[in-house]
Amino acid sequence: MPLPPPLDLVCHPAAPDPCVRRIGVTVAREADGGLDVRYGLEGALDGLRLPAGGLPVERLWAHTCFELFVLAEGGEAYREFNFSPGGQWMCFDFSAYRARIDSPAMPAPQLDWQRSGDALTLALTLPASALPAGALRLGITAVVEHADGSHRYWALGHPPGKPDFHHRDGFALALPATTP
Template sequence: MTPASPLELVCHPAAPDACVRRIGVTVTREADGGLGLRYRLEGALDGLRIPAGGLPLERLWAHTCFELFVMAEGGEAYREFNFSPGGQWMRFDFSAYRVRVDSPAMPAPQLDWRRSGDALTLALTLPASALPAGALRLGITAVVEHVDGSHHYWALGHPPGKPDFHHREGFVLALPAPTP
């Protein structure tokens, strides 16, 4: 898959989402190797639990949040980013499928959350230092929590079976190395 503007996430077929009409994402690869992303969720926001902050950082993914999974093309190691509407963010590093390793310090990404009418948007910038160098594979995802406590899983691509954002088949967006 190559970048398009905007890309459309799809809901996992095991749990259709009656509240969300669509989630679109635009991706920009900066010349310095950084990434710009803009997520836009549209739907009946009153039917969703949208965190205002104060969540445990280790569990942002258990609530409504936008996520990004990044690996170097051809690699096994990857990084997971979680971005909560409450303004919190977290990242996890993995040496292979679900094998978590310590994460070195990195600068905070720039996050700009907005809620307007039936839309929730996040514009963010990740510096090149937060990403592997060279060509990348991305898994772009979202967890949507409804007021009834149910969860719905959105991604550019879902591997077969239950929702699993860590599965290599979910890293469907290929981005070439930046050109100076």
């Protein structure tokens, strides 16, 4: 299935990003309900901390990573996925805003990280079994850690105030249910 044109993430206005020019994302729903997602970061990669692996999986979000928040349309519960350039990934489940619950075991997503010149890309596929059925709302985000240890927060949309990827207003992309 061809991917739609990319959506541009925006850096949180409280801290502009001097290293990253752009983060674009494409999302396509597969016929079976899975998701194909492509992230593309362009900028001065040498000014960023790009984990090479070995990070504690529970804290991937504390370093450079791409994130995807998935909510069933009209629901309260949501799932957070973190994908590190080191190849690691993690999933967290929440029953409501920041109310973490145990996550069931799930199959590993297919991840393909590439770095070339001033670009870092991730192509990933999430199986339908890792997602709620029906229409979805997605929060598409990125945490960018700079060489000096500072962080920048990118998202399709930011609610007012400090960066908060869990806020319902950040689930900015609506995807219809798949049809059999």
